[in-house]
Amino acid sequence: MQISPCRTMLSVRYPFQHQRKNYKEYFGGPPCFKYLTEHVTDDVKLMDARRAEKFRFQHMDTGAEEFQKMLLTCGASLSCATKEWVSNHYKWIVWKLASLERCYPTRVAGKFLTVDNVLEELKYRYDREVNHGHRSAIKKILEGNSSPSLMMVLCISAIYSCPYQNNNKLEVNKVDTNEDNSGNQSFSATNRNMSANIELTDGWYSLDASLDVALLEQLEKRKLFVGQKLRIWGASLCGWSGPVSFHEVSGVVKLVVHINGTYRARWNDALGFCKHVGLPLAFRCIKVSGGRVPRTLVGITRIYPILYRERLPDGRFVVRSERMERKALELYHQRLLETFFLRKHVLRHDCWRNHVAKTTCKHICVPIIRTM
Template identity: 35%
Template sequence: QHAWFQLYLCSHTQLVCGQRTKPDTNFVQSSLKGYLSECILSSHQLLHPEFFEAVRIQLAPVEHQQNEYIRISVFYLAAEMSARLRCARELQKLRLARKKQQTVQPQPGSLFLKKACGDPRVSLRDAVAGQHPYFHSRQQLLAYGADPHLTSIASTTAEEFRFDCALHFSRVAMRAGNGFVLADGGCLVPADDGTAGKNEFYQALLDTPGVDQRLLSSAWTYNHYRWLIWKLAALEASFPRVFVGRCLTPELILLQLKYRYDIEVDNSHRSALKRIVERDDTPSRTLILLLSRIITKSNEQPPTPAGSLEAEQATECTVIMSGTQVEVSDGWYGLRANIDAPLSELLRRGRLRVGQKLIVHGAELVGSDDACSPLEAPSSLALRLSANSTRLARWDAHLGYFRDPRPFPVPLSSLFGDGGMVRCVDLVVLRSYPLQWMEKLPSGAFVFRNDRAEAREAQRKADGQERSLEALYSKLEEQFDKDNLGYPSHRCLGFRLHIKALQDGSELYEAMLASSDPAYVESCLSEQQLRALQEYRQILADRRRSQLQAELRRALSSIEEVPTARDVTPIWKILVAGYADPGQLPGVGKLNVFNLLSAQAALLHLLLLPSAPMQAVYLGAPKEEFVVLRVWGGLAQHAAQELVRPGALLAASNLQWTGERHSSFPALFAGENASFSLGPKEVHLREAYRKLCKAVPVIWQISTILCQLEEPLNILQSTMNIHTFIFLPPIMKHPNVQVWLTVMKSDEGTSTHYLWYIIFII
């Protein structure tokens, strides 16, 4: 039942029943009945079945004659009210038509002036005494005196919300039927049913002084009406003790609409999303956005369930697949956003819900390259959000561009492998691995080498190319000399008798070639003839060189498989960790790293998975204690063949404990990060190496120790079903370094090699 119908129904029922007045027969004459029928039929909303049922229930105890009188009286008053409201709307249309012909000067609203005066303002957090938003059931909200329709307001239904004017205005104002003059001078004229929605507020905003209707559209008003209704309803629903009856009111809605008109139209201040969509600002800056709606791919406009907050929360928990589209808002406009798989999973698990605020950095605008209005944006236009650059913001954070445009740091533990670019991360460097070189082979495979192996491989490639070029050049030179081998002409032979008369270098050169003793002929030449001969020889050498180079280029271009340059990239690997409390790391270097590209953990595992054969290296101590070191790709992969030799003290770092259970020995793994050295440069390794050198027995004792270790090692190798885990006793104590004096045996091929070995496990 409409509230103002009940108002007139109850008041007139009490009046007639209290006085027990009999109806006037003249009042029910046919002419009056016709007038009432015409008025009632002209306003079909008065004939709602619920209204008739309310009249019947209220008039049941009254006599039939009085019942008829009261019913006609109520309908008469309702029709009269409807006629007054229609008259008020017609007057409003006349005012707007007259206003359209006038020049409207900007007139700031009261809310704009109050915010612009610079007086101290109470923050939202202080207004609610530091409380956080809390969900209240419908019964709890009604107990606080909230609007019965408050729980039905969602982001998708806010635009269709209508105010029941009987709950916000007095009976006298309702009875007058002239509309309601609100703050800033806007006149709100409700519909015939006593409610006011987006269209009524649009007309009221146009009727407000200082508003130029030529600069305002209904779509603009409907859009802001939607976001204002949802915002104010959320305040009342989250903090009913403070805001019930104070936020979701017609007067505050019109004040906010006028304020937004002053900001956007009169002062030309655009919100963040509008500037982004109109291509006047970048979306990569730090933004705070509100998650307003979930859009599934299969149904881009899902129907909203008959409205409750519980139903909306149930909709949020539906299964959301990867590539989900959502709608985000800056409080002024809404825009679609494409989210990646981690954000979709957070939506599915309920960790991300409609109504939460997000702080994002590095967003991208995709789908269209043309500037447009946010109210006219195509469905393909959307922001692209990544999980690694998106986090939850505080509930009271201001929407729009964040005051600090720089990327915000995120914890290392919160990153996703498929979460896109990491704009900024806080970390502590735990270890720096030696520089590696990654070569991409023509087959598409990748090979990792350390500095020693890369230098050797580069030299091998350079030597091979040089040998190939030398062989090709020699072949071309031989062919060139063969093709240009000639005999001197008879004219030149005649000059042999007159050699001293020759002055031209070419003639002298031909004369020497024709002579049986060129050295004797050259000794007979004068200095001037020698100079001419030398110049001609230089010309011939240059000509020959240029022709050979041209032939070489021609030959190289004709070769199908031309040796290309190596595709080698240096890689520096570091081991990092995150931290929660910076105060726990005094004196430790903390870094902010920007624009990191994350990758799936499974992909990294595949890249690091050893595909080359391993070489097992057995390490031993004088007390028959052993450990096996498995070298990925063998010692040749690390260019350590020269280092691993009998009697050498070797330092190895960056080893990994594998914990193999199928081996008879404790196992260590030397991957691509492992490094071997006969003289470590690190300070802590050099100190350990020096102490170990003092503990090593003299050279003549090595053969005796090797013979003692060979027999138990062979026994352990033959009994592979027995899992023996013997840990080597450290020679020295160090918080980060463990050092052992060991003997190595390699099972590569049939030969057996022994050497002294130290292991540094950091």
Template identity: 30%
Template sequence: MSSGGRSDATPEERDVRACLSTIVTSLEEDGEAFFTQCRRLWSEPDDDAGSDDDVSGSPVLTSHQKRPRQEREGREQWPTAVSEPEVLSLGVPAAVLDVSFSSAAEYRFSCAETTLQVDGFVVIPADDDTVGVAEVRAALLASPHVQPDLVPQRWVDNAYRHLVWKLAGYERRFPAWAGGGCLTAEQLVRQLRYRYDRELDGCQRPALRRITEADDSAAKTLVLCLAEVTTSPESVSLVVTDGWYSVRAQPDAALQRLARLGLVRPGMKLAVHGAELVGQQRACSPLEASAELCLRFSTNSCRRARWDARLGYHSNPVPFASCLRAVLPDGGSVARLDVAIARVYPLLYFDKEEGKTVFRAARLERRRAAGAEARRQARLERLYAEVERDLGAAGAGDDAGPKRARRTFSRAMVGQLTSGQEIYQCISAAADPGSVESLLTDHQKLLAAEHQRQRRDEQRQRVEAEFRARLAQQPDDRPAAPLLKIRVAGMDGEPASGAIFTLWRPTEELRAFLSEGRAVSLCGVTAAGKRWVG
């Protein structure tokens, strides 16, 4: 764009420049400011294990949209970090502090009673007066309220792990009201019975199970909880859960960087849109999924969810809006971006010549296309003439056959000819073809003409087939791809970040719609890195 001090600028151009000078800044920031922004966006308080027992619900995506969905005793405020001595002083057992998602399946409850009866379940402790997953599984399958055939293999182990991890997180984050009374064998059995009644007996499947069984889409808005975050210099591994089942997640470069910075931690809830299930083709239960199965989503289509947001599908599956300043250059696609159009640049055409990328204006592209079309037509004509010449010579050789002496035909012999092919052969072999043609009747002349027409049609079909075959072997001259560049600005009321939006192959209707000053929502936009503007 030219300098703003040019004296011959129109009033419209001066207005655009004034607008850009006040609301449009570069999307690219220096490294320190970039990481500061990431920390501010990702460092809100989070719960250590914020699972939920709801199959679906309406999560609150930001801290200012709604109040917590339910007034619980002592839980209206955000959970805060409590020191270990204070947690222990409020009655939380020391073993609860060491419970993680990976170790929750091995957790055992102390039980001084000979039997534990909860909601029709009779749990018999082991010889060391403890209760683990084996004792809970035996109690569930032996209960008269449970049909063992409905319980899949490893279902109890999976539910036991998720429940222990969730209840331990409640005790650590809310020790004042949950300390010592939440992670108990009685509570676990009650919630296990609830899960059996809801999922297996009531056939209400949670989100991740519906996705892996190919009965629902992973692209809709989901609220998931980070169960495991494992970082190493080479890679970052994530495990996400909907509170019922868990799958591995495939983080992009931006999410890996945030995890190494400590901004992505276990227990954090994320709202994601446009996720994709990769690594396995066939539909199956999450308990039967292979190790390659994982959920892939982009950081730009991912946001922090409230600590008390319900896990699973969001009640509104449409993409949630993002602001331009929150887009990470290596964060992948953006579910939805609300921006204002500050400038629409002239249409350009993208092409490659001798391995180099070339951008042309519309006038230059019209000149190039006209020259290319003329050269293409000349090349096609030469190719068609070559095919006709080759097939014509081959056809003449076939018709000639072995040389035979010319002969004469009497009127009687000509009168016996009953097909066009016989008449054609007779004329070709005659010493005087004109005399033979003069002896033909009107009907024979029609047969001869029809035979000639069929020969011409067959010859033309052979020429066209050979022409198409040779044309397919010729290098394809692909037309240049039109693209439209648009400068957009943020709409969040703060000093905006500017970005160049590239739209490939825009239609005339879309070009007419994208006018300067219009506010638009862009869906499925992909961030292509950052470039410094001089």
């Protein structure tokens, strides 16, 4: 893809010169929380998406506004690197870098969440999105260029209480150092008829999601938590009427997800649209009220013969096999032919009688003329 000469390349990382490593290749394994209290600061321990938006580097007193000025100084356009754009990406960059330090404290503690890394991430995202025109999964969905029913991997970034009970306020629990409780936020709903709301992100943008009753039960059991990756398939949008910007969707557009199309993703799965087709859902895993099933596998064990049911004039029904139905159809056609020929014969007989009657009438009515 050619870059317009009026656009300035900001990042030295993109386009990549070598193939990128995934988390498993780079870190060698899943996260470890054994040495969390020894190597990680309190800001990193308690960091979530909500705190990341207001986070400031204390030694330089630098926040989202200062990073916007840095980005503009590097050559970014003010019409593209707006305050909303920078604040949004600053939020997800800070949360990602802090989460990596929390997940791998002995290796990267104090090395990822720095001013230089955040600025370089902003430059990288500016080049990808503005200069190269790349868009994330959620942005494509909001702009109407991709279907929300496609399979994608999203991360739970926040869990909200029921909007009609607590006015959409975030319930934040005390963060434990234990792996199972790290970053978890509990949710309790007294009315199961009201759907729960969570926030999902693809790492670039976020979108509120509405859960069905079955997923709400999983949420109450703490099987869904902040930071967990979900593979979502067959979702739909609620409240979407046309292309909309990312900063205009809050409280308006929601992603409706169901348990039949929601699966737990691996810790190292990349966020965004999936390039492969998902596995079929087993019959024993299908929930009755869990929404549509994106894909399943069916085996034919027996083929039953076709049966035909006919309603008689007196209101009774007769069930026939395919062979008996064929015979009944032949008899029906035979009766139609007999009725047709009978009516034709009667019609010809009536025409002959009418012809004879007219001829007789002519002979009777002809006057006798005598000549003189």
